[in-house]
Amino acid sequence: MGAIIEKIITTDEIKTDEYLVNIGPQHPSTHGVLRLLTKLEGEIVHNVEPHIGYIHSGIEKMTEALSYPQIVHLTDRMDYFSSSMNNEAVCLCVENALQIEVPERVKYIRTIFSELQRLASHQLWWCASGMDLGALTAFFYGLRDREDILDILEETCGARLTLNYIVPGGVMFDIHPNFQKNVKAFITKFRKKLPEYDKLLTDNIIFQNRTKGVGVLSREDAIAFGVTGPTGRASGFSCDVRKHHPYSAYPYIKFDEKLGTDGDSFMRWKVRMNEMWESMNIIEQLIDNIPEGDFALKMKGVIKLPEGEFYQRVESARGEFGVYIVSDGKKNPYRVKFRSPGFSNLFTINHITKGWKIADLVAIMATFDLVIPDIDR
Amino acid sequence: MAFEKYDFTPITQSIHQALIENISPLLATVIEWTIIGVLYLLFIALFGLLLVYAERKVCAAFQQRLGPMRVGPWGLLQTIADFIKLLMKELITPKSIDKFLYNLAPFIVIIVPFLTISVIPFAPGLQALDFDIGIFFVTAVSSIGVIGVLLAGWASNNKYSLIGGMRSGAQIVSYELSVGMSLITMVILAGTMQVSEIVELQRGGWFLFKGHIPAFIAFTVFVIAGTAETNRGPFDLAEAESELTAGFHTEYSGIKFAFFFLAEYINLFIVAAMATIVFLGGWMPFHFGDWTTFNNAMDFIPGLVWFFMKVFGIIFLIMWFKWTFPRLRIDQILTLEWKYLLPINLFNILLMATMVLLGWHW
């Protein structure tokens, strides 16, 4: 009997095994082809290693053989939910390098389109995140309202997602005659719908339990990891390019940059919901005041940038999107580098998920709003 | 009482008499069992299909779309088409599984609903087994379902299924406590565990109203715990598609998967049926004390119709939860049970016992 009692085992000595689990590349909640090699112990996550490259298409290499308007066309496909913002980045870079000033009408139109796409992107984020967390109905509500925005975009540009509307020198065609009326009608309607979204998810106690305190990213970490966009702002990092380095029509309008304090998933959620309100405010300030004028400058047939290096940044729906062009004076660039927001955001996941559970990893991925082609280019 | 003309007892008795007079008693009993078994098989099959269709339509209504519309008028034949498809699918069995347990698990899971349905009174006189410990029998038998889930997770030889099976098993075992205790609360009010007696006692008013506060608390707890026990609604982490594949039944295909799928919906029916019997009066029409004219008016609707109306009401409520709320994490699910529902239940039992002793109920 004594011999048996001697060997009382405490739980510290019982070694549980760590095991590796692949989440992805095909998985409903990784928002694209992303493979997360997760080292788990029971339910607790010890290490997350993202493996990317499944959708790497060599866009940066391709740009070395293309002309500048053709590069704009490629940027549509990188972060396809903010395609006008990507287009705008390259066009602004080219225009600043050539030191030409686009007409005021163009600036207003570009900003309105960027904000409309930001709204559409955040709505898709909202519904896909709701679906990841289990509220499957949220998916349909978000898509229903997004359809209205896409109809407006299609009327003018001809495309719903990859707009390819903003070109160096201006925009491709003038806005549709119904554009202003439709946008105003949509905003009136959406202002009533957005509180419904809040009631469905943000105020729901199950949802708050899933996201409050989960995956905290401190401000120092956000700056050190280069996390921008709503994810960075939720941690207190004031990084809105529209505020710090305004471009297009942003100097003419007033809007707030909401900064969070906690940096947890709930704060990231709220910051993005708030951005939808701000986008609507921005559009309302601009939509009635579009100045008359040309919708594009007459550019040369072949655009050649002067020798030198140019960096342009815009605020896409996911964060700071940067274009770095090295030009040697020819009609194709020497090197183009795209600073994608998702790239920096993705690799913080390992840092903030340590010690949480698999279900929390899904919640964190949902609030990070990653688009994988943006990361892979 | 007007509903006595809807009583099924004369029909069942006449069949019984006819059999006893013409054939030996043993054979008569066996034939009776066969008839009941076949009827229940048909009921479960049809009801399962109906519930799957109802879920799809209800889900579509919440999501502002139409749901199945093409196969048959209003999509009524959709589930039958799905079922035929499942039957015709190739049974892919992985190589390194534990064959006996792998094949046993779906059967365990589907047998449990059969056993439980046998004590449910669908209408006066339409009840297969009438023990004097009916409620106890139900709670005991429904616990067997856990074994099927755990076996499925283990025998699949797949770490995702194992995680899913363990999670499901922990969840089901925890919430059985709450289910059992809310039923016990109502047993205290009724004073008997015999199911037909419980329904009879609600002739003057349903227990939900007779027992007011503790009955209402017990009802809420029962519905929450019942949803959790059937792995549905906000508690379906174990089979959440957006997490690790499909949980414990990942490796099952074809008819075996159909068993798990069907068993989930029949369990939903059982939870709703138990809630109806114990809280909402079973097949008893909505009577209000001594208002005879009102009661007689209510009696015109047959007991069978009342029963199914109430069951569908509760099923609709449970489906409503699933399509509105996000999912809880597994540790939050277990915290909810052990730290919140269990103390509430215990307190409620005390409250109900005090009430019954002091006679503070209708």
Place this chain on the structure above:
Amino acid sequence: MTNEQLIEQLSSAYPDAVVKQGSQYPEILIPHDKMHTFMQKLKSDSAFAFDYLVCQSGVDYPAFIQVVYHLESTTHKHFLVVKTNTADRETPALDTVADIWPTAEFHEDEIFDLLGITFNNHPHLRRLFLDENWGFPLRKDYKDDIHVVER
């Protein structure tokens, strides 16, 4: 600090670095052996305080491979472009800055993957997008008969 002040301070502190005003921002070209200490100083010195590494890119030139760092300070709001060249193109190697800015760890993985520069003291250098034995596509002399069509 304004661009002029930055240029002045940097050129006085580092005489062997080439500092000039580029098309948009001040640019400094620093020799690769002094790069790491220089970057350390840029981050820790409170007058500079470059705590946000915006972008790190590799550019292939005929004689060397250049790595370009775009740095910004969140407190002083000034911007600087730092460039450093590898010694040669056959075995390009540079010191890592992942210990200074954690985001550099993955930008350097990408540069290693696409251009072939190895970074010394990198925590875990791995190829991000491509297979282990793929070439280095962003180099100008990359030849791939199957995947790249030459006009």
